[in-house]
Amino acid sequence: xxxxxxxxxxxxxxxxxxxxxxxxxxxxxxxxxxxxxxxxxxxxxxxxxxxxxxxxxxxxxxxxxxxxxxxxxxxxxxxxxxxxxxxxxxxxxxxxxxxxxxxxxxxxxxxxxxxxxxxxxxxxxxxxxxxxxxxxxxxxxxxxxxxxxxxxxxxxxxxxxxxxxxxxxxxxxxxxxxxxxxxxxxxxxxxxxxxxxxxxxxxxxxxxxxxxxxxxxxxxxxxxxxxxxxxxxxxxxxxxxxxxxxxxxxxxxxxxxxxxxxxxxxxxxxxxxxxxxxxxxxxxxxxxxxxxxxxxxxxxxxxxxxxxxxxxxxxxxxx
Amino acid sequence: xxxxxxxxxxxxxxxxxxxxxxxxxxxxxxxxxxxxxxxxxxxxxxxxxxxxxxxxxxxxxxxxxxxxxxxxxxxxxxxxxxxxxxxxxxxxxxxxxxxxxxxxxxxxxxxxxxxxxxxxxxxxxxxxxxxxxxxxxxxxxxxxxxxxxxxxxxxxxxxxxxxxxxxxxxxxxxxxxxxxxxxxxxxxxxxxxxxxxxxxxxxxxxxxxxxxxxxxxxxxxxxxxxxxxxxxxxxxxxxxxxxxxxxxxxxxxxxxxxxxxxxxxxxxxxxxxx
Amino acid sequence: xxxxxxxxxxxxxxxxxxxxxxxxxxxxxxxxxxxxxxxxxxxxxxxxxxxxxxxxxxxxxxxxxxxxxxxxxxxxxxxxxxxxxxxxxxxxxxxxxxxxxxxxxxxxxxxxxxxxxxxxxxxxxxxxxxxxxxxxxxxxxxxxxxxxxxxxxxxxxxxxxxxxxxxxxxxxxxxxxxxxxxxxxxxxxxxxxxxxxxxxxxxxxxxxxxxxxxxxxxxxxxxxxxxxxxxxxxxxxxxxxxxxxxxxxxxxxxxxxxxxxxxxxxxxxxxxxxxxxxxxxxxxxxxxxxxxxxxxxxxxxxxxxxxxxxxxxxxxxxxxxxxxxxxxxxxxxxxxxxxxxxxxxxxxxxxxxxxxxxxxxxxxxxxxxxxxxxxxxxxxxxxxxxx
Numbered sequence: 001x002x003x004x005x006x007x008x009x010x011x012x013x014x015x016x017x018x019x020x021x022x023x024x025x026x027x028x029x030x031x032x033x034x035x036x037x038x039x040x041x042x043x044x045x046x047x048x049x050x051x052x053x054x055x056x057x058x059x060x061x062x063x064x065x066x067x068x069x070x071x072x073x074x075x076x077x078x079x080x081x082x083x084x085x086x087x088x089x090x091x092x093x094x095x096x097x098x099x100x101x102x103x104x105x106x107x108x109x110x111x112x113x114x115x116x117x118x119x120x121x122x123x124x125x126x127x128x129x130x131x132x133x134x135x136x137x138x139x140x141x142x143x144x145x146x147x148x149x150x151x152x153x154x155x156x157x158x159x160x161x162x163x164x165x166x167x168x169x170x171x172x173x174x175x176x177x178x179x180x181x182x183x184x185x186x187x188x189x190x191x192x193x194x195x196x197x198x199x200x201x202x203x204x205x206x207x208x209x210x211x212x213x214x215x216x217x218x219x220x221x222x223x224x225x226x227x228x229x230x231x232x233x234x235x236x237x238x239x240x241x242x243x244x245x246x247x248x249x250x251x252x253x254x255x256x257x258x259x260x261x262x263x264x265x266x267x268x269x270x271x272x273x274x275x276x277x278x279x280x281x282x283x284x285x286x287x288x289x290x291x292x293x294x295x296x297x298x299x300x301x302x303x304x305x306x307x308x309x310x311x312x313x314x315x316x317x318x319x
Numbered sequence: 320x321x322x323x324x325x326x327x328x329x330x331x332x333x334x335x336x337x338x339x340x341x342x343x344x345x346x347x348x349x350x351x352x353x354x355x356x357x358x359x360x361x362x363x364x365x366x367x368x369x370x371x372x373x374x375x376x377x378x379x380x381x382x383x384x385x386x387x388x389x390x391x392x393x394x395x396x397x398x399x400x401x402x403x404x405x406x407x408x409x410x411x412x413x414x415x416x417x418x419x420x421x422x423x424x425x426x427x428x429x430x431x432x433x434x435x436x437x438x439x440x441x442x443x444x445x446x447x448x449x450x451x452x453x454x455x456x457x458x459x460x461x462x463x464x465x466x467x468x469x470x471x472x473x474x475x476x477x478x479x480x481x482x483x484x485x486x487x488x489x490x491x492x493x494x495x496x497x498x499x500x501x502x503x504x505x506x507x508x509x510x511x512x513x514x515x516x517x518x519x520x521x522x523x524x525x526x527x528x529x530x531x532x533x534x535x536x537x538x539x540x541x542x543x544x545x546x547x548x549x550x551x552x553x554x555x556x557x558x559x560x561x562x563x564x565x566x567x568x569x570x571x572x573x574x575x576x577x578x579x580x581x582x583x584x585x586x587x588x589x590x591x592x593x
Numbered sequence: 594x595x596x597x598x599x600x601x602x603x604x605x606x607x608x609x610x611x612x613x614x615x616x617x618x619x620x621x622x623x624x625x626x627x628x629x630x631x632x633x634x635x636x637x638x639x640x641x642x643x644x645x646x647x648x649x650x651x652x653x654x655x656x657x658x659x660x661x662x663x664x665x666x667x668x669x670x671x672x673x674x675x676x677x678x679x680x681x682x683x684x685x686x687x688x689x690x691x692x693x694x695x696x697x698x699x700x701x702x703x704x705x706x707x708x709x710x711x712x713x714x715x716x717x718x719x720x721x722x723x724x725x726x727x728x729x730x731x732x733x734x735x736x737x738x739x740x741x742x743x744x745x746x747x748x749x750x751x752x753x754x755x756x757x758x759x760x761x762x763x764x765x766x767x768x769x770x771x772x773x774x775x776x777x778x779x780x781x782x783x784x785x786x787x788x789x790x791x792x793x794x795x796x797x798x799x800x801x802x803x804x805x806x807x808x809x810x811x812x813x814x815x816x817x818x819x820x821x822x823x824x825x826x827x828x829x830x831x832x833x834x835x836x837x838x839x840x841x842x843x844x845x846x847x848x849x850x851x852x853x854x855x856x857x858x859x860x861x862x863x864x865x866x867x868x869x870x871x872x873x874x875x876x877x878x879x880x881x882x883x884x885x886x887x888x889x890x891x892x893x894x895x896x897x898x899x900x901x902x903x904x905x906x907x908x909x910x911x912x913x914x915x916x917x918x919x920x921x922x923x924x925x926x927x928x929x930x931x932x933x934x935x936x937x938x939x940x941x942x943x944x945x946x947x948x949x950x951x952x953x954x955x956x957x958x959x960x961x962x963x964x965x966x967x968x969x970x971x972x973x974x975x976x977x978x979x980x
Contacts, residue, residue: 041408
């Protein structure tokens, strides 16, 4: 998204580009006050609607007993057993693996499609505005609706995707995308990537446009082919943006649930059971909220540590 | 036209055909009788004679699609306004004023993205029912704003970062207060960024499914996404009507997006360093 | 205003009957309206459970197999006193017992359903089969004959072949049909010979079914003439009337299931949530009583070809004008309950159902031996609960 400006700022730092806030003793008190006043609504909202739910979930995860009734939760004894159960359950690790594969593959797919499309429409060419808009069209389409469309396209008997693949000779027999455990995850990834790539295109496009054409000209003069140009000009310019795009897409995929659940409900036989689906099953099919909450806390901890590990990268950009 | 241009166009068109095929197929399914498509070799191009808009008619007969749209539009508009206001305030604060503490607090806003939404909805539902906001479109505006603002605030922050701080300093030397210089100097320059945030939050709000299906009960407040999925009936799979409903529900946002896309791009790419 | 979410609001047959009951209720209660609204079946269970759990439930709670999940929250009002006072229990069919948990009647059953054999007579004739199968082996033979004769794009058999609760109901109908149950005589009987044989048959037939579909998916294909035969609920007859094109509908016929036993399941039952005011509870009870009146019992059951909860509510004229009802009556009269007689099975139904569905999907998508998968399933089920 915004990284352009930052890339540019880094590039132009020596020219005295804009700087972020500085400590100004004379104004500091007033500034601090204003700073908190401006932050207050967002902060208050986050505290109320995020901190409280997290507190509830952690609280629930420490309770002994299988309940769905919130008002009864406070009366249950405290225990760490739920974590013991969750961590020793092979299904947790199975789900974690599926989540990891799903997330990584979705991120890789989205960033590749995003990069290819961004590179194609980077340069000025007649009609670019419309081509660019067309490429970004999946973005405003709600994921739930994209999902319905893909379920129909990937149908095992009448799906048009099978027909096309047969027509061009890639496959002989229809693939039952969501039925076959080997292909179910691939099937679920298709709508996920389709919904996720436009944001990557946008972010990368924004940062690509800050690369002066002269750099490419210079590279050409030096005899660099497309591959070398990409390695030495394009990639250095977009890598920070790409990392941020990957973080955003990754976080979104890791916690998302609608695509998988709407299509396969975690099946067949657990082949697409991500952590989000496992949590849903524990809470809404087995009615074991404490177990679901413990699994949720584990999930949050994992996502949180991934985010923390990436903090230095993000800080380079923002702090 | 040079050869490389031709190649480039060909590539772009090819990739657009692939990427937009799902939308095309939805449209085709909506206008053709489903039975024609229930074949191992469905027609890729419609026989113009068999095109009909029965599916659309069926959708309108069966369900209050107009009301769903109106609800989604209300929620989207409310969310855009709230997100833009909060994100602009927070973004400016993070960019110009915040101490390290503020920045860390700002970063931790991302915590919202860590909670699996399936788990988030239960406490949210309880809180809204406590203050009797359940089943109101307002609750959707609040829930959507909560998850959008952290991201939008950082978007605005980096936008403000690109506006030279010297402009405000000059104004402040001339006797403007910080607040006044923010309102009269920075804000007008930030318009493209605000536009980008508005589009961004609008798209997310229109597409929300998880909140809408948990926090709203009853037809009165149903939004398009939830309404459409309720079309995936238990008893039959009417693909034609389903795709027609899908097209109807994406149409407003897609049209808006096509019109506003240049604004989004300029908001994201321009920055103010000129 | 009473809130009444239901997954059946727009379903053929159910929808009209429910609207008639709502209208009658509103005409008898000045100033009280019923806000009946559709929720997709997929979301219905989790929406209602969330609301019950948070102590903010809707007023009228309908349930099919969701009942066990709702009962599990402990937030359904026992109806014993009200039922006794109204004398309704004397008028009611035995399947009301399916809604009794620890001696408490937590819902009133509206009607019972069964599963039937649906077939497209043109395809059967083309395969050289003159009558629908009447035994499991005939069923297998017929599907095999169909596989050799149907054109490309038509499947011989339709069944649920995806992770969906339909799968549980369908395979259970086979198991009950062939004389077994998940639990027999207080023991898990997942690996009993009859169970294995029934699951084997389901598995073998499912190979001839379009992959990856749930009930709604293959039902639509039957209606569109893309499936030759399937086992499905009796309520589907009225759905076919509505969605099947005029040139296909006459070919679609029903027959009793080709098994020794047929299966009976509770269609819809109505409950009062514990978390609403006494005044509202009384109104909801009035609503349930209206739905329990002979007129509406007959209308609802008649609209979906079901057996009404109140004995003898379907008028004989209705049976005469609709030959399918004869098949339904014949089937349901001798039906066995879908659920085994086990309180633990019901209390843990969500988890048990999930395990059974996963095991079935393993059978449908891999080459594993049926006995091995069922043995593993039995040990999983044993670790969830005692039978």
